[in-house]
Amino acid sequence: MIKRITLFSCPMDVALMDETVNWIADRTSRRQFTQHVVVNVAKVVNMRSDARLAESVRNCDLINIDGMGVVWAAxxxxxxxxxxxxxxDLFGRLVAMAAKRGFPVFFLGGTEEVAAKVCAKLKAQFPALKVAGSHHGYFWDNEQEVVENIRTSGARLLFVAITSPKKExxxxxxxxxxxxxxxxxVGGTFDVIAGKVRRAPRWMQMAGMEWVFRVIQEPRRMWRRYLITNSKxxxxxxxxxxxATFGSTA
Incomplete structure (x- = not known):
C-alpha cells in the first residue's frame, strides 16, 4: 500500500517498485492522468530555494523516493x-509494462542522436513496444509545437529526459x-540507455554512492553541485x- 509522508516540507510516497508499477498501470488503463516525479537529495535541497520547483513537485500525483540519502534520512x-x-529502474519497468499492455510511449529529451539510440535499443529489447514518437530536448524556441506533436501522437506515456528543474x-x-x-x-536516463553515461555498480547504488561515480565521470560539472547539495x-x-529529539517533527 502506498503511503504518503512529509520530509523537509516535501511530500513523498513510500512504495515498493512493484506497487508503483501496478499503481501507474492501473491508472493508465483507466485513462486517469498521473503526474510523476522522483526526489533525491539535490531535489529536496533545491526545493527550498526554488518555489516553482517545489510547487511542481507537490502537485504530482506520485512522488517516489529515488536517492538512498533521502531513504536513510527518512x-x-x-x-x-x-x-x-x-x-x-522505474523507467525500464514502465517501458516493459507499456510494451506488454500496448500503451504507446513518447520519448522527449537528450540530443537527436541519444533520442534515436533510446528508441532503437528499447524497440530491440521490447519488440512489441509502440513508440508514438520522440524528440530531442533542445526545443525551447518551438515549445508549443513540440507539445502539439506529443498531443497528436497518440502516446499514453511520456518520458521527459531534461535536467531539473527545467523538466518539472x-x-x-x-x-x-x-x-x-x-x-x-527521467533526467539523465536516456544517456544511460544510449550508453553515453555509465551507471554506478550495484554496490555503489546500494551504498548511496552513485553521486561519487557521477563525479568521477564528470568532475568539472558535478563536483560543485554534489558538494553544495550534500552539505546542505x-x-x-x-x-x-x-x-525530533526535543519533540518536534521534520
Missing amino acids: RLLGHVVPERVAGV AFIERWKQQLGVDFVMG FTLMLIKARIA
Whole structure:
C-alpha cells in the first residue's frame, strides 16, 4: 500500500517498485492522468530555494523516493521506507509494462542522436513496444509545437529526459495540453540507455554512492553541485534530528 509522508516540507510516497508499477498501470488503463516525479537529495535541497520547483513537485500525483540519502534520512527520522524506487529502474519497468499492455510511449529529451539510440535499443529489447514518437530536448524556441506533436501522437506515456528543474517546469506548464495519461521526468536516463553515461555498480547504488561515480565521470560539472547539495542536506538532517529529539517533527 502506498503511503504518503512529509520530509523537509516535501511530500513523498513510500512504495515498493512493484506497487508503483501496478499503481501507474492501473491508472493508465483507466485513462486517469498521473503526474510523476522522483526526489533525491539535490531535489529536496533545491526545493527550498526554488518555489516553482517545489510547487511542481507537490502537485504530482506520485512522488517516489529515488536517492538512498533521502531513504536513510527518512528512516533516521522515524519513517518506515523499505526501499528506494530509482527513476532509471522505474523507467525500464514502465517501458516493459507499456510494451506488454500496448500503451504507446513518447520519448522527449537528450540530443537527436541519444533520442534515436533510446528508441532503437528499447524497440530491440521490447519488440512489441509502440513508440508514438520522440524528440530531442533542445526545443525551447518551438515549445508549443513540440507539445502539439506529443498531443497528436497518440502516446499514453511520456518520458521527459531534461535536467531539473527545467523538466518539472515544462511538465507543470503543459500537463493539461500533453494529451497523455502518464508523464514522468527521467533526467539523465536516456544517456544511460544510449550508453553515453555509465551507471554506478550495484554496490555503489546500494551504498548511496552513485553521486561519487557521477563525479568521477564528470568532475568539472558535478563536483560543485554534489558538494553544495550534500552539505546542505546533511545540515538539514542534523537540525531535523535535533528537533525530533526535543519533540518536534521534520
